[in-house]
Amino acid sequence: MTQQRETRSLIESAYRARTPRSAGLHRDALALFPGGVTRSVTFYPPYPTYLAEGCGCRVTDVDGNEYVDHLNNFGSMIHGHAHPGVVRAIQAQAAKGTDFGTPTELHLALAREISRRVPSVERIRFANSGTEAVLYAIRAARAFAGRPKILKMEGGYHGGYDSVVVSVNPGSGAPPWPAGRAGSPGLARGIADHTLVAPFNDLAACTAIVEQHRNDLAAVLVEPVMVRGMIAADTGFLSGLRRLTAEHGVLLIVDEVVTLRLAVGGAQQVVGLTPDLTTFGKLIGGGLPVGAFGGRADIMARFDPSSADPVHHSGTFAGNAATLAAGLAALEAFPEQEIQRVNALGDRLRAGLRQTLARCGVAAQVTGTGSLVGLHWSDQPVRDYRSALRADHERARLLHLALLNHGIFARPGGGFFLSTAVTEREIDQTVAIFGTALDEVGQFVTR
Numbered sequence: 001m002t003q004q005r006e007t008r009s010l011i012e013s014a015y016r017a018r019t020p021r022s023a024g025l026h027r028d029a030l031a032l033f034p035g036g037v038t039r040s041v042t043f044y045p046p047y048p049t050y051l052a053e054g055c056g057c058r059v060t061d062v063d064g065n066e067y068v069d070h071l072n073n074f075g076s077m078i079h080g081h082a083h084p085g086v087v088r089a090i091q092a093q094a095a096k097g098t099d100f101g102t103p104t105e106l107h108l109a110l111a112r113e114i115s116r117r118v119p120s121v122e123r124i125r126f127a128n129s130g131t132e133a134v135l136y137a138i139r140a141a142r143a144f145a146g147r148p149k150i151l152k153m154e155g156g157y158h159g160g161y162d163s164v165v166v167s168v169n170p171g172s173g174a175p176p177w178p179a180g181r182a183g184s185p186g187l188a189r190g191i192a193d194h195t196l197v198a199p200f201n202d203l204a205a206c207t208a209i210v211e212q213h214r215n216d217l218a219a220v221l222v223e224p225v226m227v228r229g230m231i232a233a234d235t236g237f238l239s240g241l242r243r244l245t246a247e248h249g250v251l252l253i254v255d256e257v258v259t260l261r262l263a264v265g266g267a268q269q270v271v272g273l274t275p276d277l278t279t280f281g282k283l284i285g286g287g288l289p290v291g292a293f294g295g296r297a298d299i300m301a302r303f304d305p306s307s308a309d310p311v312h313h314s315g316t317f318a319g320n321a322a323t324l325a326a327g328l329a330a331l332e333a334f335p336e337q338e339i340q341r342v343n344a345l346g347d348r349l350r351a352g353l354r355q356t357l358a359r360c361g362v363a364a365q366v367t368g369t370g371s372l373v374g375l376h377w378s379d380q381p382v383r384d385y386r387s388a389l390r391a392d393h394e395r396a397r398l399l400h401l402a403l404l405n406h407g408i409f410a411r412p413g414g415g416f417f418l419s420t421a422v423t424e425r426e427i428d429q430t431v432a433i434f435g436t437a438l439d440e441v442g443q444f445v446t447r
């Protein structure tokens with residue numbers, strides 16, 4: 001225990017010594033924002049690093065420290081920061097007007113580009129966030145199917161819509177499937193009654209739940225990679241869900257808010273999957289707020305404002321011109337060969353992390369696929385929420401701080417969203433620094 005306390009205090013002291021201005025801003029922020037932040041996920045103890053600027057794969061904090069950024073705003077900054085093509089597109093559009101409250105040619109251009117890449121998208125609509133995309137996809141599914149329930153995966157994060165803030169992080173006393181646990185105070189009462197929960201990567205459990213609840217079930221919602229732990233779906237899990245849902249007349253919604261980055265046509269292309277609906281966000285906005293949802297024309301037709309009883313969808317800023325222009329530029333700079341290059345860098349990072357762990361004799365699981373890389377301090381394979389929960393989270397927290405101290409910005413809790421701005425050089429540098437941070441965290445074991 002004493003050694004653990006010393007390790008923690010050494011790493012935290014080094015962090016505090018490097019970031020006094022961040023500490024001061026956090027103190028001021030506590031008087032303005034609950035907990036000092038306006039987005040809960042951006043907080044980590046003892047206080048978050050305040051970034052001042054970024055260019056390519058590098059960001060600089062308010063104390064002048066430079067980092068290689070592998071957080072990239074949780075995956076939205078696919079090209080890193082201030083990508084010249086994206087900057088030009090935003091500047092050009094800003095000079096012409098950012099928002100009109102009418103359709104523009106940009107709407108058609110971005111819609112065509114997304115459906116060219118993702119053929120399951122026959123019709124599409126734009127929104128302001130991944131949260132909204134998920135909300136409207138679920139609303140469309142319920143309206144189309146005429147049934148109230150959805151099934152999501154335990155541990156799956158799909159944003160802030162009440163219906164999906166269920167069993168995102170239910171802890172060790174989670175109820176038995178398919179019961180879910182409401183994931184926040186303040187959700188609509190009884191919300192978990194309409195959101196069933198299944199273990200990720202467990203087709204047998206999903207089958208049993210879908211068979212039992214098909215008369216009430218509108219849709220199954222799934223991420224191809226559970227991004228909270230960077231846990232990729234096993235071969236066959238997604239195609240199995242497709243067969244299962246089709247057989248029972250339940251819709252399949254695939255959440256590609258993050259995984260669109262894995263192939264030109266997203267993860268659904270990699271597994272040869274045709275979902276009924278897909279949700280998008282992050283990279284399709286080029287760093288500006290965005291969401292989109294699309295899929296089968298007959299389902300999306302429920303939004304047609306000239307139809308008898310249309311499904312409500314609106315949003316003042318949905319499809320604003322600046323976002324659409326930035327999104328088009330970001331997609332233009334993300335052709336097949338760039339995707340393959342950044343995916344290969346993900347393979348290189350995974351291999352480097354595994355080699356370092358093996359050399360140091362530390363048991364941990366390196367997960368993820370393509371440019372999404374995860375790390376779990378556990379000696380057991382991680383393939384779903386419950387196996388991820390067994391990992392040592394305090395150790396992950398310390399490693400994150402230790403990496404920051406050496407100039408690597410990763411996701412708090414472990415994880416890397418690689419951008420196209422990195423090269424082999426930054427990956428090798430990250431692996432070398434990981435070795436140093438691992439030494440510092442040392443034999444710190446909390447369990």
Ligand SMILES: Cc1ncc(COP(=O)(O)O)c(C=O)c1O
Nearest residue numbers: 129130131157158159227257281
């Ligand atoms: C898979 C997935 N879906 C939906 C969302 C929600 O997107 P947003 O934060 O833009 O509302 C996220 C956000 O991280 C996500 O990772």
